[in-house]
Amino acid sequence: MARVFITGSTDGLGRAAAEALIGEGHQVVLHARSRERASAVHDLAPRSAGVVIGDLSNAAQTRSVASQVNAIGGMDAVIHNAGTYSTAGRSPTEEGHATILAVNTLAPYMLTALIDRPRRLVYLSSGMHRSGVASLRDIDWNERRWNSSQAYSDSKLYVTALAFAVARRWADVLSNAVDPGWVATKMGGPGAPDDFEMGYLTQTWLATSDDPAATVSGRYWHHRQPHAPAREVSDHRFQEQLLAKLAELTGVSLF
Secondary structure, three states, rough: OOOEEOOOOOOOHHHHHHHHHHHHHEEEEEEOHHHHHHHHHHOOOOHOOEEEOOOOOOOOHHHHHHHHHHHHHHOOEEEEOOOOOOOOOOOOOOOOOOOOHHHEEEEHHHHHOOOOOEEEEEEEOHHHHHOOOOOOOOOOOOOOOOOOOHHHHHHHHHHHHHHHHHHHHHHEEEEEEOOOOOOOOOOOOOOOOOOHHHHHHHHHHHHOOOOOOOOOOOEEEOOOOOEEEOOHHHOOHHHHHHHHHHHHHHHOOOO
């Protein structure tokens, strides 16, 4: 059985993935943004391997999350599930970053660098990553006119490229990106048409399965089927430029 850390596991896809993995006998480390939000997993907590607390829009708290996870012990897999879709304006974080960038891209980057290296990494992407802007000149939306949908698309392009960069740089780690589809969560809304179950079971499959189809790296998945991501995702030059920019913004070096 595997030990798996899942960010954003108090509701939606993250909670569903946690429930599925716990039901299969795996050790799951849960994550909540705050102690108040942790009450949402009061039923899962006794069966979990621990609950870590921290707001991923805050750099200091993101570092704390990594430290809490490392204190529990080595993870076999990390599912970077936490995300946010829309904010009123940039909604700057304490460090001055756009919240969508901070939660969807900077936090997964920092956690990848700071959590003791697992055997598998799963990053939540979106089909909207294909609409992301590849230019990194104004990644933090300091100059552009704010557009939440575009900021979300950009952030998912970046995190998908991060998954592929890790797959290329860390040969001993299986690193993949997953598009769960437009599913009925708080983010997706109640009328979302895609298969919610396949949305989270693809993550759990990549995190724990010994199926040869799941033990690959550097792929972009939708409902357990590999798909071609945006061209920039596989571009080594874009990956390296992105990693340099993320290191600059966070003060954390991944490689």
